[in-house]
Amino acid sequence: MVHLGPKTPPSRKGLLNDIPKDLLDQIKHLEELFTVDTAQLKTITDHFVNELEKGLSKTGGSIPMIPAWVMTMPTGKEKGSYLALDMGGTNLRVCEVTLLGNRDFDITQCKYHMPPEMKTGSSEELWDYIADCLDSFLKQHHTVDDEVEAKKIHLGFTFSYPCSQTAINNGTLQRWTKGFDIDNVEGHDVQPMLAAALKKKSVPITVSALINDTTGTMVASNYTDPETQIGVIFGTGCNAAYFETVGNIPKLEGMVDLPPDTPMAINCEWGAFDNEHKILPRTSYDVQIDNDSPRPNQQAFEKMIAGLYLGEIFRLVMLDLHGEGHVFEDEDVSSLQEAYSIDAALLSLIEEDPFENLTELEDAFESRFGISTTEPERKLLRRLAELIGTRSARLSACGVAAICRKKDITKCHAGADGSVFNKYPHFQKRGAQALKEIFDWPDDLAVADYPIKVQPAEDGSGVGAALIAALTLKRISEGLPVGMKAEFV
Template sequence: MVHLGPKKPQARKGSMADVPRELMDEIHQLEDMFTADSETLRKVVKHFIDELNKGLTKKGGNIPMIPGWVMEFPTGKESGNYLAIDLGGTNLRVVLVKLSGKHTFDTTQSKYKLPHDMRTTKHQEELWSFIADSLKDFMVEQELLNTKDTLPLGFTFSYPASQNKINEGILQRWTKGFDIPNVEGHDVVPLLQNEISKRELPIEIVALINDTVGTLVASYYTDPETKMGVIFGTGVNGAFYDVVSDIEKLEGKLADDIPNDSPMAINCEYGSFDNEHLVLPRTKYDVIVDEQSPRPGQQAFEKMTSGYYLGELLRLVLVELNEKGLMLKGQDLTKLKQPYIMDTSYPARIEDDPFENLEDTDDIFQKDFGVKTTLPERKLIRRLCELIGTRAARLAVCGIAAICQKRGYKTGHIAADGSVYNKYPGFKEAAAKGLRDIYGWTGDASNDPIIIVPAEDGSGAGAAVIAALSEKRIAEGKSLGIIGA
């Protein structure tokens, strides 16, 4: 996740009266370039719906639309104690979730720092042993070792994995700096369960989940008005419930006891929307970001909306304006010319600068980049940050509108999580305004029929609720996925 720092009071915008004409001309050009108007958003949504549908066909498309094998809606009455683990890039999070059965839950958690070399160990057993040992330590802390009942565990594994059923995950490729041999192409569930069993821990892995699906299910548990789970963070993603009869690529593959009208949670992975560059309003800076990325032509939507790229877009514009002789003249921009030297905390802090003379912005550029700025330059920088952040929010909600229109949702709550949603100044307001513009809603925004709300903990509570639903299916002897899986 991107760390954006503490929230400050919303900054005062200030006057542009003292900005020289040549900089004002640039500001107007940037406004034209980075503004996504209502008509553009509606075009994006229309194409988005087509791409979502294409992803469910046997042929497939840019958007993977991965079945999550959660085939029930939580009722909010699920109860009991569940374990959840979330394997991140730097920490393992272990959570004890107590589902009340009354649409509420309590959590207790501990974090265990991954040893520095663990992500590239040559022996995959070391990773699973570390997780099993951490689980044992947690159970000792929580006095759970003497429990008579086996504790069901939900495993949030946010790495590309294919699933033919809820309690398996075949790793396709490592990401987030992991590169451990003999795991890709294998089901990670028995690899971990084997180490748990060696320690005689009363734990059974009953579900392997994606964090966005977890966000959907955890939020539905506490709020049945939930229609989607979305992440606006380092990446961007959405999850929702479709219906089996509309998922062509599952035709003929499902067990007989999974009816056509069964719900199915879908992990969209829609950061790859519009890889063909047909509708997204890309600027020359978006093109540069794409061309200089490790995977050009992929993740087109993510590169315009997610936290990983917003600071880089800002940096590219500033370097070009300097090269055109319009700002930061005669200074050494060596630091500023380093790709990705600006993460998303930079535009966030600049937008949050509470001072009329943008004093915090001046400090940032002097301390971090050794560059002095004039007040008119800071006003341009500030306006550029607003444009980049607002465009990201407005484009990001096109995925929400597309799924709501595809599924015929007229009302509902969209459960959102992620560092950009939670911490980027003005993002929530710009996202809500984007939805209003797509739908043409007028009047009091608090009465909007579809609203974005803060999500519940997807990788903790969500994993637990999914474990509860899976445990119930297992107890009832129901199928968990594809025939023979």
């Protein structure tokens, strides 16, 4: 029977009553493996708070807790035009953001393809290419009246690779990610490299701020929604940013001359939470993914909740079920043997399949993998997708709750970006339910009235980068430090 009713609810367990006992037993086992109950959420959150504190200490911890040298939220009155550059894994995006002074903005943007060979080419080729793209954008979209004005083009550069920063306009690359492997960049400050390429090509741009997209997401979201105090990314990876005070960052002691109540944005890099494997409820599949990854025992939290890994967890479970004779009997599953051949988009399709007999799932397995499925098998696979997606959302809430607990925040918004948050079915709703359980909000409290809400963010890598450039220039004009040294190079 074709189901034409309302959109798929967060769980359709009630539709499993026509499944053979063997598959029902497997579903029960999977539910035991992947369900994170309220007590676990609270225990994980408590440990998360301690790890955030440890990351700020002089000895440090698994979570890097990197000072981002953004030291104020926007007032909403910022005005002016600024450029933003977002260097992603596939494209470069260049934006001109005009801040209108009323918590609103206009934006013009272009994307430029990043040639794959450039990811393993020379440093000079990379920065020259970026300079050429910026020059092309200026010539097409930016008009300046005179030479004096041309020298005032300021750029916020979103460089979302692990960096250590001693000032807002510098960043020493710790290691390449996203498929890059360019010599003579790791261990070096990337800002002078880009500045040198711009100067060589006579492109009149000053790199005023170097930021992580999570910090930009927080600032951009606060600009349009002053209740925003946290920025989070739930996409291919995961991360968060929030404002700490300098007096609560022991590892900065003696390195800055700032009042202890000075705000300081922290780029948490919280994908590394629980690298010691003390608290997260890892399954054998999570362990396998970690062991087979390029960097075992790193990014433990990320490997359980981020989009890059959700499909791989699903694939490993399916192969296990097939190997034990529970699904795909007499089917050739060689197409499922390739690591990461399933992505989170397939899990989204499975969860959103509107038909009672899951024909969209059936068609997807036929066309992508050449595998025929029975209806009971498809219902098991749908339940598995629900369990993996729900676990991701519930664990993600622990990080948000930990920041709120640490800062004694009882009411705020968190601006969230990333493909999993924006596209994965029910992720936002499931995360909100987890927050309700962690904080013991009353059952009769409407979702709209939850004191802490995670909601769609503004464009952090574009608008956020431009705003941070504006905030940096304001601090400089007021003679305030923007790094470990008072001067701004």
